[in-house]
Amino acid sequence: YDDLRYRLLPYIYSAAWDVTRNGESLMRSLPLEFSSDIGARGIGDQFMFGHALLINPVTTEGAKERALYLPGDHDWIDFWTGKRVRGGQSIKADAPLDRIPIYARAGSIIPFGPYSESASAKRDPIELRIYTGASASFTLYEDEGENYDYEHGAYSEIPIRWDDKSGLLTIGNRRGKFPGMLEHRTFRVVIVRDGRGTGVASSSEPDA
Numbered sequence: 001y002d003d004l005r006y007r008l009l010p011y012i013y014s015a016a017w018d019v020t021r022n023g024e025s026l027m028r029s030l031p032l033e034f035s036s037d038i039g040a041r042g043i044g045d046q047f048m049f050g051h052a053l054l055i056n057p058v059t060t061e062g063a064k065e066r067a068l069y070l071p072g073d074h075d076w077i078d079f080w081t082g083k084r085v086r087g088g089q090s091i092k093a094d095a096p097l098d099r100i101p102i103y104a105r106a107g108s109i110i111p112f113g114p115y116s117e118s119a120s121a122k123r124d125p126i127e128l129r130i131y132t133g134a135s136a137s138f139t140l141y142e143d144e145g146e147n148y149d150y151e152h153g154a155y156s157e158i159p160i161r162w163d164d165k166s167g168l169l170t171i172g173n174r175r176g177k178f179p180g181m182l183e184h185r186t187f188r189v190v191i192v193r194d195g196r197g198t199g200v201a202s203s204s205e206p207d208a
Helices: 002-005 010-020
Strands: 027-029 047-049 054-055 065-070 075-079 084-086 087-096 102-105 108-112 127-131 137-141 154-164 168-171 175-177 187-191
Touching: 002 010, 010 108, 010 137, 084 087, 102 108, 102 127, 108 137, 108 154, 127 137
Parallel strands: 127 187
Antiparallel strands: 027 047, 047 054, 054 102, 065 087, 075 084, 075 102, 108 127, 137 154, 154 168, 154 175
């Protein structure tokens, strides 16, 4: 889980910026996120982490699986296996001791950095995992990671958009700058599917 946290730093850092800039919440309950889904209204032990990841804690000692609800009228993708599951239903998910059930919302872009141990580390290359099934957008946020200069405009944003109908990924021009910023950013694009682009490790063969 430590390795997962470090690899998710680009996603977490960008989500935290969304909290600062737009007043978003990093962790959101299912009744709040899916207010029109009747099945989600009584769920109190699952939560969204950012806009893409559905987290399902396991609190029963010795459990090997747990029941959970997948909200909405869209698909969810098992983070560990890449298998796609239809939303709007309750399922039983495998929950071995070393693997909490995590699902990514179809129509999501999740950036994974290399292993690092601080927000100020130069995270390159970035692996962009594309969870297809709907169009998606993501803004990759970066700053120096060790001061408050972002409050004075020292940060950058890179807009990223996935068009699901055409299968086209667009990486926009970087906006802004800060001291020590990487002049060039490398992206490895992975289209997630069953057995590909899964888990903590980097994908050995990116799609682009």
